[in-house]
Amino acid sequence: MLPVNKLWLSEGALGMLQSLRYYCQKTPRKLRICEAISHLEVGTKIKVQGWVRSVRPQKENLFLHVNDGSSLQSLQVVASSELNHRLLTFGSAVEISGSLVTSPSRKQEVELQADQIDVVGECNPVEKGFIQIHTPVLTSNDCEGAGELFQVEPAGREKDQDEEGHRHFFSVPAYLTVSGQLHLEAMAGAFPGVYTFGPTFRAENSQSRRHLAEFYMVEAEISFTQSLEDLMKVMEDLFRSTTEHLLAQCPEDVALYHKHVSPGYRDNVDLMMKKSFNVITYTEAINILNSSSKKFAFKTDWGCDLQTEHEKYLVKHCGDVPLFVTDYPYALKPFYARDNEDQPLHTAAAVDLLVPGVGEMCGGSLREERLDLLKTRLAQAGLDETYGWYLDLRRFGSVPHGGFGMGFERYLLCVLGVHNIKDVIPFPRFSRSCPL
Template identity: 60%
Template sequence: MLPIMLSALTRGLRVAGQAVLSGRRYCKKTSATRICKALSSRDLGRDIKIQGYVRSMQKKKKHLFLHVNDGSCLQSLQVVASSEMYDSRLTFGSTVEITGSLEKSPHQKQPVELQAQHIQVIREGHPVNFPFKVKEKHSLEYIRQFPHLRCRTEIFSSLMRIRSEATSAIHSFFKDNGFVQIHTPVITSNDCEGAGTMFQVEPPVGERGQDAEQGHFFSAPAFLTVSGQLHLEVMAGAFPCVYTFGPAFRAENSRSRRHLAEFYMVEAEMCFVNSLEDIMRVMEDLFKTVTEGILSQCAEDVDFCHEYVSPGHKDRLNDMLKKKFTVLSYTEAIEVLKNSAQTFAFKPEWGCDLRTEHEKYLVQHSGNAPVFVINYPYDLKPFYARDNGDQPQHTVAAVDLLVPGVGELCGGSLREERSEMLRSRLDKAGMKDAYQWYLELGLGPHGGFGMGFERYLRCILGVDNIKDVIPFARFTHSCQL
C-alpha cells in the first residue's frame, strides 16, 4: 500500500516512463511507505493510500464523488466510491485517508481517478462560519484577514508552492555558479546601511547576564540584522564568491504595499570584480534563470496566479525575460525625469534619492523592461561604496535594478577596497572606531548586491501587496500568530 503525494497523481502520470522517488522511506518486511514526486503509467491499477482534505463532495444515487487535495499541487484528485461509503462528516475541509485502486479517468480534464475501497474520516470539516467558500473567488486582501486559515485557499497554496520553488531555484543558481552559502547572523552589532531603522535586542529586565552593570546582555548594543552584507564581506576574505539567503528586519513605521518589518533577502558578494558590469551580469542572470526555472517547474501554479491576480501578466513577464536589461547612469536618469511631461510629487534633482514614482517612470521609459541605474551621488550611498573619483559630480560605483510593478528590486555596488579612501570616509562619518574591524579585513577588489525576495515574487507574479507573498506578514501594529 503506497501513501503518495497527490501531485504525483494529478501531473506525474503525464510523464511517461518517469519515476522519481524522494522524501521518507520507512522500510518494512513486505512493503515500503514512500512519497513520490512522479509516477509512471505503470502505477495504474495499483492499490494506493492517499491522505488529504476534501475540497468538494457530491452524493449520487449509486456513487459518491470526492475531490481530495493534500496541498502538494493545484489540481485535486477525484475519488469515486460507492454511495454506501457516505459519511455525514464528509464535508469541505474534512481530513480523510482513502485506500483504493488508481485507474485511468474517463474524463479528459483529469488523467486518473481513485476507485475507493475504504474511506476513513480522520477529522470533521470546517465549521459553518468558515470564512472561505469553495466556489467563490476571494480577493487576496480578504483572505489576508485570516493569517491562520489563508493557506487553505487555492490561491495562497499556489503562492506558497511558487515561493518554495523560487527558494530552491535561487540556491541552485548560486551552487551551480560556485558560490559558498554562508549563514549570516540574525543578531548583530552593525548597522549595515546606516539608516538607524533597527530593532534592538534585549532580554527581560533582571536577566541581562554578566554585562548587567553595562545595561546590555551582549558586550555592546545588539540588533536584528538589516542585511548580511558586512558578514559576507568578512567571508569574502577566504572565499571567492559567497551568498546568504535569510530574514532581515526593518523598524520602519510603514503599512504600505511595499514594506514589511520582517522579510527575506538574497545577498551575494564576489571577489576580484572590477566593474559594475560584472555585478549587473550576475543580477540579470539570477533573475532570468530563477524565473525560467519557476515557469518550468510550477507552470500550473504560475498560470493560476496570473489568471487569479493579474490577467495578462504572463505575457509581460515573458517579455521581460526576452529583453536585455537597460542601463542608465543616475545623471541620465535625472535628465529623463526632468524632461518628462509627468508631474512628480517629489521634484527630481541631481543629488536627491530616486522615489518610487521616479523608479516606475524610468521603467516605463525603458519600454517596461528592467533597468539598471548606476553611478549614484557619493552622498547617497553608504561608506563601503567605491568612490569613482569623478568631478564635479562626485559619484560612487553603485547600482540599483528597477523592475516593472515594483521599482527597486536589487541594490549593489563595488566595495571600496582602498584603505586610505575607506579610512577617510569613515573618519568623516565619525564611524572609524565602530568599523575598525572592517579596515582590518584588507580585501582586494570585490563587490556584491542584495535582492528582496518578496519583491521578486511580486514582480514575477504581478501581486500588488507584499503582504500576500509571505506566509506570515509582519508590519507596524501587526504581529498576528
C-alpha cells in the same frame, strides 16, 4: 635477495617480470598531498585525491589547486584545457593522475602535470559556484547606516548594569540584522563568490504596498571584480535563472496567479525574459524625469534619492523591462560604496535594478577596498571606532570586490504580478501589525 638474471628465468617468467616492471612504471603511485609536495623524484607518476580549492581555466591550460587536508599547502595541478568540464568547480572532490614535475614558480618546488582528472564528488551549491554562508541574525552593526534597527535585549532585563557591570546582554548593543553584507565581505576574503539567503529586518514606519518589517533577501559578494558591468551580469543572471526555474518547476502555481490575480501578466514576464535589461546612469535618470511632462510628488533635483514614483516611471519610459540605474550621488550611498573619483560629479559605483510595477528590487555596489578612502569616510560619519574590524579587512589581503542584495518578496511581486507585498509572504510583519 639475489639479483635477477635472465638465465635463471624461463621465457614466460621473464615476460611476466618485464610486464610487472612496465606496469609499476606506468601505474601512478597514490600519494597524499603532503607527500607529493615533499616528493623529490621529479617525473614520478602519481595519483592524488582531494578537494579543489581554486579553478583557473585559460585558453590552452587549466590550473587547479587541490588539497586533501594533509597539508596547509595545496598542490598546484596543470592540465590541458581539454580536461576541463562543467563539474570541475570549487569544492568538488577529484582524483587526478599525472607526472610530478619541477615548478617554474618560486612558491613551490613541484607541481602535478595532469593526464587525467576525474570528478568523484560534485560541489554545485548554485549554478555559478557560489558558496552559501549562514550569516547571523543577531549583529552589532548597522550595515545600511539608516538607523532602522530593532534592538535586541532579554525580556524583563533592566537598563541598569548587571552583576558584572554590563548594560547589554552581549556587552554591546545588538540588533536584528538589516543585511548580511558585511559578514559576506569578511568571507569573501577566503572564497571568490559567497551568498546568503535569510530573513532581514527594517524598523521602517511604513504602510506602503512594497515594504515589510521582516522580509527575505538573497545577498551575494564577489571577489576580484572591478566593474559594475560584472556585478550587473550576475544580478541579471540571477533574475533570469531563478525565473526560468520557477516557470519550469512551478508552472501551475504561476499560472494560477496569472489567471486569477493578474490576468494577462504572463506576457509581461515573457517580455522581461526575452529582452535585454536596460542601463542608464543616475544623471541620465534625472534628465529623463525633468524632461517629463508628468508631475511628481517628490523632487527630481540632482542629488535627491529616487522615490518609487520615479523608479516606476523610469522603467515604463525605458520599455517596461528591468532597468539598471548606476553611479548614484556619493552622498546617497552607505560608507562602503566605492568612490568614483574619476567622474566630474561626485558619484559612487553603485547600482539599483528597477523592475516593472515594483521599482527597486536589487541594490548593489563595488565596495571601497582602498583603506585610506574608507578610513576618511568612516571618520566623517563618526564610525571609525565602531568599524575598526571592517578596516582590518582592508589591511590584510583585501581585493577589489562588490556585491548586491535582492528582496525576495519584491521579486515575487515582479514575476507574479501581485500588487501588495503582504500577499506574497505567509505572515507579513509591518508597522503596528504583529498579531501572532
